[in-house]
Amino acid sequence: ASPTAETELLTIMGGGLVGSLLALYLAQHGHAVEMFERRPDIRKAGPVEARSINLALSDRGWRALEGVGIADSVRDVAIAMHGRMMHDPHGQLTYQPYGQEGQAIYSVSRAGLNRRMLDLVEQNPRIRVAFNQQCQRVDLRQQIVEMLDTERGESRTVPFRRLFGVDGAYSAVRGAMQRTERFNYSQHYLDYGYKELTIAAASGGEWALEKHALHIWPRGQYMMIALPNLDGSFNCTLFFPFEGPVSFEALQTPAHVRAFFEDVFPDAVPLMPELETEFFENPTSSLVTVRCYPWTYHDAVLLLGDAAHAIVPFYGQGMNAGFEDCTALHELLTRHGRDWNVIFREFQQQRKPNADAMADLAVYNFEEMRDRVADPRFLLQKKIESKISTQYPDKWLPLYSQVTFSHLPYAEALANGQAQEQIMQCLMPHIQTEEDYQRPEVQQLVAAEMAARA
Numbered sequence: 001a002s003p004t005a006e007t008e009l010l011t012i013m014g015g016g017l018v019g020s021l022l023a024l025y026l027a028q029h030g031h032a033v034e035m036f037e038r039r040p041d042i043r044k045a046g047p048v049e050a051r052s053i054n055l056a057l058s059d060r061g062w063r064a065l066e067g068v069g070i071a072d073s074v075r076d077v078a079i080a081m082h083g084r085m086m087h088d089p090h091g092q093l094t095y096q097p098y099g100q101e102g103q104a105i106y107s108v109s110r111a112g113l114n115r116r117m118l119d120l121v122e123q124n125p126r127i128r129v130a131f132n133q134q135c136q137r138v139d140l141r142q143q144i145v146e147m148l149d150t151e152r153g154e155s156r157t158v159p160f161r162r163l164f165g166v167d168g169a170y171s172a173v174r175g176a177m178q179r180t181e182r183f184n185y186s187q188h189y190l191d192y193g194y195k196e197l198t199i200a201a202a203s204g205g206e207w208a209l210e211k212h213a214l215h216i217w218p219r220g221q222y223m224m225i226a227l228p229n230l231d232g233s234f235n236c237t238l239f240f241p242f243e244g245p246v247s248f249e250a251l252q253t254p255a256h257v258r259a260f261f262e263d264v265f266p267d268a269v270p271l272m273p274e275l276e277t278e279f280f281e282n283p284t285s286s287l288v289t290v291r292c293y294p295w296t297y298h299d300a301v302l303l304l305g306d307a308a309h310a311i312v313p314f315y316g317q318g319m320n321a322g323f324e325d326c327t328a329l330h331e332l333l334t335r336h337g338r339d340w341n342v343i344f345r346e347f348q349q350q351r352k353p354n355a356d357a358m359a360d361l362a363v364y365n366f367e368e369m370r371d372r373v374a375d376p377r378f379l380l381q382k383k384i385e386s387k388i389s390t391q392y393p394d395k396w397l398p399l400y401s402q403v404t405f406s407h408l409p410y411a412e413a414l415a416n417g418q419a420q421e422q423i424m425q426c427l428m429p430h431i432q433t434e435e436d437y438q439r440p441e442v443q444q445l446v447a448a449e450m451a452a453r454a
């Protein structure tokens with residue numbers, strides 16, 4: 001990875017999902033790239049470290065993967081989820097498609113995706129990757145990073161001309177920027193944590209639940225979700241209060257855990273043979289939203305991905321948003337060549353409002369998934385929205401579809417969603433059943449609203 005007269009050596013801190021994709025894009029633009037990653041090479045990890053945790057990949061993510069030609073190979077190991085399958089406390093199922101016929105979000109293994117991208121990164125002659133390299137300090141003025149080799153226990157300083165901070169929600173690069181003048185920063189934790197659990201494969205490696213759905217057990221103040229894996233198992237995530245009468249704190253013994261799960265997730269428990277072991281061995285992790293600005297330090301440093309905008313996971317958009325950062329940067333590199341000043345400035349101006357909107361949407365969707373999807377009035381509202389969308393397809397794209405199945409800027413999706421919600425607030429008092437949608441006064445109201453949106 002040696003720079004030439006036209007290119008320069010670019011430094012990427014963090015070889016996670018967004019860092020690896022970013023390296024591929026920067027190399028595609030002819031740059032030499034060096035990428036530092038704190039962890040060991042995930043491709044050499046044992047089965048425990050490489051435990052499959054999956055993510056929902058949707059249109060924004062796919063487009064970014066297509067831009068470096070790896071979408072097809074990821075598609076081969078992705079499982080389409082066409083809708084939500086809700087499990088009520090008696091094990092009754094309700095299914096809600098996510099979008100139109102043929103639309104889906106995709107369950108992909110985080111480790112598998114990261115491995116696939118690292119293979120491509122390493123095959124690229126313009127990119128050099130170093131594992132077990134932890135950034136300990138960034139000197140923004142001197143433009144040097146202090147790196148600890150975690151295997152050898154040795155530190156060294158590395159100069160940089162341009163540094164891309166993609167080192168996640170607890171970014172060391174951002175940490176240095178936080179100590180500069182007029183840098184805005186906030187972090188907000190939910191009172192909820194999460195824990196990964198497993199639904200085992202049925203005999204013969206079959207899926208014990210519907211394979212092509214994202215499963216949700218909404219329970220008002222908490223919920224569990226499950227996404228399918230290729231081996232027939234499902235990764236479950238329990239989102240649960242840290243403290244209180246029903247909380248992680250309150251579940252102290254294996255017997256207590258089992259009794260609680262049997263009570264509230266009765267159809268899932270028989271499929272979770274490792275429940276008690278996993279519950280006490282797997283970590284309880286926190287859920288944070290990070291907002292900051294600027295994302296640049298002159299034309300020397302740029303933050304992307306979770307380092308710039310960590311969000312809670314309830315819209316399945318954190319990685320997708322980080323991947324979309326790469327698409328946005330790619331477009332700016334195409335337009336502005338080597339004019340980094342302009343590229344960095346336009347990047348943050350364009351992406352910041354969208355990242356903020358996505359952060360709000362993610363918290364909103366938490367309330368919806370946890371609580372409202374079990375409310376009959378809310379489900380009726382969703383059905384009516386779907387009827388409006390069918391009747392006025394050019395004027396009403398459901399908010400979920402705008403976020404998940406379109407490339408509309410997140411900020412526009414949020415604004416449209418708020419406008420739609422206002423219309424529904426006017427409409428719903430006139431509606432008690434699905435059939436009421438055909439009532440003349442309802443049709444007139446809808447027609448008037450749609451005419452106003454011409």
Ligand code: FAD
Nearest residue numbers: 014016017018038056135167168305306313316318319320
């Ligand atoms: P990370 O994935 O955090 O990668 C950062 C990398 O930097 C890591 O490899 C880390 O080892 C390295 N690093 C950190 N510090 C240093 C340092 N000091 N020096 C060197 N290297 C360092 N998103 C979706 O789109 N869909 C989903 O379904 C989804 N589900 C989620 C479920 C949960 C429970 C959570 C917590 C998140 C979920 N997300 C989802 C969000 C997604 O995981 C993140 O948005 C995504 O991983 C961000 O990628 P990143 O590369 O910016 O950061």
